[in-house]
Amino acid sequence: MIRKNEKFLTQIYALADFITIQLVFLLAWWLKFKSGFIPHEVPLPIGEYAIWSLVYGAIAVGIGFNITLYSPKRKKKFAEESIRIFQVHIISIFVLLSLLFFFKAVHISRTYLAIYFIGSVCFISIYRYLVKLGLKRLRKKGYNKQFILILGAGTLGRRFYANLKQHPELGFEVIGFLDDYTDQHENKYKNYKPIIGTIDELEETLQNVMIDEVIIALPLEAHLKFGKIISICEKSGVRTMIIPDFFDILPSKPHFDNFAGMPLINVRDIPLDEMSNRTLKRGFDILFSLTAILIIFPLLLIIAIAIKLTSDGPIIFKQERVGLNRRRFMMYKFRSMKNLGDKASNTEWTVENDPRRTKVGTFLRKTSLDELPQFFNVLFGHMSVVGPRPERPYFVEQFKEEVPKYMVKHHIRPGITGWAQSNGLRGDTSIEERIKHDIFYIENWTFLFDIKIIWRTVVKGFINKNAY
Structure with missing residues (x-):
């Protein structure tokens, strides 16, 4: 039944997209040729535009x-859906332009096509987002549910159940557990769904109870049963998903590779390993940092003069940090401390009311203005605008032994700001929490994610109460 509903919803979505594209065609036509907002030449008949709009709609849906x-x-998150929508329409518009060239339809207005393309992406994204919000609210109220059976009532299965309960908007309801060790688990987990049978009763359970998905949460020693379990589920037309017993060591989005004809789990798949992503991020870094330096150049001069007039020593403080692939580089900051030896600055934390700070330095650190010279680090390729914050070699050696997965942060360029910092994890805050946020960023990087982090950093302001 659920499969039929999903097929029906798929058809509804495709039809809705097609209708939205045609409505955008009418809007784009009106804006370009009838509104008077945009200067225009004598247009071709609307019928000719309408034909190409129907063609474009069919291409986009296909x-x-x-x-x-x-x-x-x-x-899935809506961010993934919005990326798919953009991909569909960027491909579709290029296909349409190719067809226009092939059929010599050179008089179609390019301004109209630009409005048409942007409007299609925006309006489809908006209506799909509203639909997704509406469905989430319905699911919270108990509608549009899917039913799950969990195989394995041990720690793994119960943990998945507890996590699922925290997301009612997904609309999943656990019917119960199947487990061969009923007596051991029933008394231990009294506040969870019941164990309704053993693993061997799976086929009977699927026949008697409406189940949409089966989650295999069995320990590694039970892997010999997986083949039979999957075969039974497929025979019953039920989806099957496996939670690996070692999931704690996997990334949030495991990636499967094929090597020597065998499927392998890539333990650390990083989007920025792809050349296209690295090129996009690097290009943005250069453009953004150059723009930022030009805009804030008067501020840089004022800060430099203030430092020079109020304390002895250099204006720029250079400190060794660990960056991409564990390579060391000199990171630039405006000097905020009295002149210190390298040992003190490289191995000691600053503390609240630190006597080593200058008056100007205290203000610079609180407002994060001391970080501005790092835009030059970005230009030189040492850093990125967004990424995990780099640390001093002395502390890297210390943290890599104490903090799990600490060294993963060095798989990409460090940043001026990052996902951790945009969530308030700056200065004197938990290293463990920062690393969790850094790894999430590394595994889930997108260009839009970078824009979101920069926006959050700007909106939340640069005042850092934890900066000493």
Whole structure:
């Protein structure tokens, strides 16, 4: 039944996208040729534009099916869907332009096409976002549910159940557990769903109870049963998902590779390992840092003069940090401390009311203005605008032994700001929490994620109460 509903919803989405594209066509036509807002030449008949709009709608829907835009999205974030929408329409507009060239339809207005493309992406994204919000609210109220059976009532299965309970908007309800060790688990987990049978009763359970998905949460020693379990589920038309017993060591989004004809789990798949992503991020870094330096150049001069007039020593403080691939570099800051030896600055934390700070330095650190010279580090390729904050070699050696996965942060360039810092984890805050945020950023990087972090950094301001 659920499969039929999903197929029906897929068709509804495709039809809604097609209708939205045609409505955007009418809006784009009106804006370009009838509104008077945009100067225009004598237009071709609206019928000719309408034909190409129908062609574009068919192309977009066809490409959408090919790149899984219409696959079930209950478990996915809207950010992933919005990226798919943009991909569909960027491909579709290039296909349309190719067809216009091939059929010599050179008189179609390019301004109209730009409005049409932008409008299609925006309006489809907006209506899909509103639909997603509406579905979430319905699911919270108990509608549009899917039913889950968990195989394994041990720690793994119960942990998944507890996590799922925290997300009612997903609309999943656990029917119960199947486990071969009923007596051991029932008394231990009294506040959870019941164990309704053993693993061997799976086929009977699927016949008698409405189940949409089976979650295999069995320990590694039970892996010999997986083949039979999956076969039974597929015979019953039920989806199967496996939670690996070693999931704690996997990234948030495991990536599968094929090596020597065998599927392998890539333990640390990093989007920035791809050349296209690295090129996009580096290009943005250069453009952003150059723009920032030009805009704030008068401020840089004022700060430099203030430092020079109020304390002895250099204006710029250079300190060795560990960056990409554990390579060391000199990071630049405006000097905020009295002139100190290298040993003190490289191995000691600053503390509240630190007597080593200058008066100007106290203000610079509180407002994060001392970090501005790092835009030059970005230009030189040592750093990125967004990324994990770099640390001094002395503390890297210390943290890599004490903090799990600490060294993962060095797989990408360090940043002036990052996901941890935009969430308030700056200065004297938990290193463990910062690393969790850094790893999440590394594994889930997108260009839009960088923009979000920069925006959050600007909106939340640069005042740092934890900066000493």
